[in-house]
Amino acid sequence: MILQAAKVQFAAHGLNGARMQTIADEAGLPKANVHYYFKTKVSLYLAVLDDIIDRWNEFQDIQIDDDPAEALDRFIRSKVRFSFEDPVSSRLFASEVLQGAPHLGGYMREQLRPWVQHRTDVIQGWIDAGKMRAVDPMQLIFLIWSSTQHYAAFEPQVLSIMNKPRYEPKMQAEVSNFLSNLILTGCGLTPPEPS
Amino acid sequence: MILQAAKVQFAAHGLNGARMQTIADEAGLPKANVHYYFKTKVSLYLAVLDDIIDRWNEFQDIQIDDDPAEALDRFIRSKVRFSFEDPVSSRLFASEVLQGAPHLGGYMREQLRPWVQHRTDVIQGWIDAGKMRAVDPMQLIFLIWSSTQHYAAFEPQVLSIMNKPRYEPKMQAEVSNFLSNLILTGCGLTPPEPS
DNA sequence: GTCTATAAGCTGATAGAC
DNA sequence: GTCTATCAGCTTATAGAC
Numbered sequence: 416m417i418l419q420a421a422k423v424q425f426a427a428h429g430l431n432g433a434r435m436q437t438i439a440d441e442a443g444l445p446k447a448n449v450h451y452y453f454k455t456k457v458s459l460y461l462a463v464l465d466d467i468i469d470r471w472n473e474f475q476d477i478q479i480d481d482d483p484a485e486a487l488d489r490f491i492r493s494k495v496r497f498s499f500e501d502p503v504s505s506r507l508f509a510s511e512v513l514q515g516a517p518h519l520g521g522y523m524r525e526q527l528r529p530w531v532q533h534r535t536d537v538i539q540g541w542i543d544a545g546k547m548r549a550v551d552p553m554q555l556i557f558l559i560w561s562s563t564q565h566y567a568a569f570e571p572q573v574l575s576i577m578n579k580p581r582y583e584p585k586m587q588a589e590v591s592n593f594l595s596n597l598i599l600t601g602c603g604l605t606p607p608e609p610s
Numbered sequence: 611m612i613l614q615a616a617k618v619q620f621a622a623h624g625l626n627g628a629r630m631q632t633i634a635d636e637a638g639l640p641k642a643n644v645h646y647y648f649k650t651k652v653s654l655y656l657a658v659l660d661d662i663i664d665r666w667n668e669f670q671d672i673q674i675d676d677d678p679a680e681a682l683d684r685f686i687r688s689k690v691r692f693s694f695e696d697p698v699s700s701r702l703f704a705s706e707v708l709q710g711a712p713h714l715g716g717y718m719r720e721q722l723r724p725w726v727q728h729r730t731d732v733i734q735g736w737i738d739a740g741k742m743r744a745v746d747p748m749q750l751i752f753l754i755w756s757s758t759q760h761y762a763a764f765e766p767q768v769l770s771i772m773n774k775p776r777y778e779p780k781m782q783a784e785v786s787n788f789l790s791n792l793i794l795t796g797c798g799l800t801p802p803e804p805s
Numbered sequence: 806g807t808c809t810a811t812a813a814g815c816t817g818a819t820a821g822a823c
Numbered sequence: 824g825t826c827t828a829t830c831a832g833c834t835t836a837t838a839g840a841c
Contacts, residue, residue, distance in 0.1 A: 429705075454836085509763070513708070523770040528771050569704075569752075597797070629817095631817090813834100
């Protein structure tokens with residue numbers, strides 16, 4: 416699969432650093448075939464980016480009527496799951512932003528910003544209703560994004576410090592439980608039972 | 611300054627993606643001069659990496675006798691300061707790890723792992739002494755790293771969502787206060803007065 | 806659609822004058 | 824030490840047979 420091979424290379428080396436030859440090798444094709452399906456390197460890069468944007472925020476909405484503890488717990492677990500199940504997409508997103516997000520500016524303005532705006536409104540509503548501590552809703556979202564994505568983008572560092580060759584199966588649950596417990600407690604909420 | 615220009619380019623594009631010509635242009639020198647001071651691209655890259663490793667964890671030690679709230683507050687603020695005052699170094703570190711940390715493996719094993727080991731021991735000591743809630747000390751360190759570094763590595767995303775062209779001066783204090791307050795509360799500690 | 810061969814231009818690195 | 828000119832090899836992309 417060309418897109419998958421390209422995603423891995425672009426995630427690790429960025430647009431400039433990735434090599435069409437390497438992508439072709441990883442996909443098991445002659446380089447010319449890659450250019451048959453994707454005329455230029457940039458168009459391949461954009462195709463890969465489009466592919467991940469769709470699933471970036473696919474978890475269910477949060478609503479003003481939701482229980483804050485349950486909704487935030489779901490949010491956090493959904494993000495941790497994404498990090499562990501599709502770490503390459505997380506890395507590609509991080510790589511693109513590190514380069515200044517030159518190909519994601521439109522997406523951020525037109526899709527991600529309203530997405531965040533809606534969530535901050537809901538969280539502020541919970542705060543105004545006295546359902547949770549008064550914390551900055553936008554910074555809370557950034558905290559959840561950063562702490563969950565860390566295990567994908569910084570996997571080599573985490574593994575090196577834990578002195579392990581790869582994540583163990585229980586790791587995802589441990590991270591979910593830790594983050595949900597600490598963040599919800601930090602918001603003055605009672606964390607749900609660990610699942 | 612060659613090292614500074616190189617740091618910016620390597621941070622944004624990685625080792626393979628950065629261009630010696632661009633580095634030379636940004637430093638205001640002919641490309642040949644860069645090669646006079648640094649024989650190869652890799653040696654320049656390593657020089658830049660060495661330059662940031664020294665200051666990566668320069669804040670003062672935490673000790674078992676410290677007050678947990680004060681020590682963690684200092685830790686968090688120190689990391690936020692680093693993110694806002696030297697975001698390029700944070701980005702370069704992130705870029706290198708995204709590429710699999712091929713040039714930082716030794717540093718992580720020999721320096722960073724013992725560094726973390728010592729801190730987790732201290733935090734576990736606090737927990738055993740009943741001074742704070744029982745949370746996983748290593749994951750707590752990862753949480754502080756990820757949440758503080760986010761504002762450097764993901765600056766374009768944060769700014770785009772906040773609809774601002776650059777960080778305002780008060781941003782660093784707001785982030786420090788938010789993170790310190792939420793994380794310490796999450797640890798069952800009473801946050802110090804915001805500074 | 807797939808593949809080999811190759812063109813056209815870019816990139817890291819050096820030679821050599823000053 | 825600094826600079827211009829240039830080389831050798833790499834990289835993207837295409838041409839053209841099958």
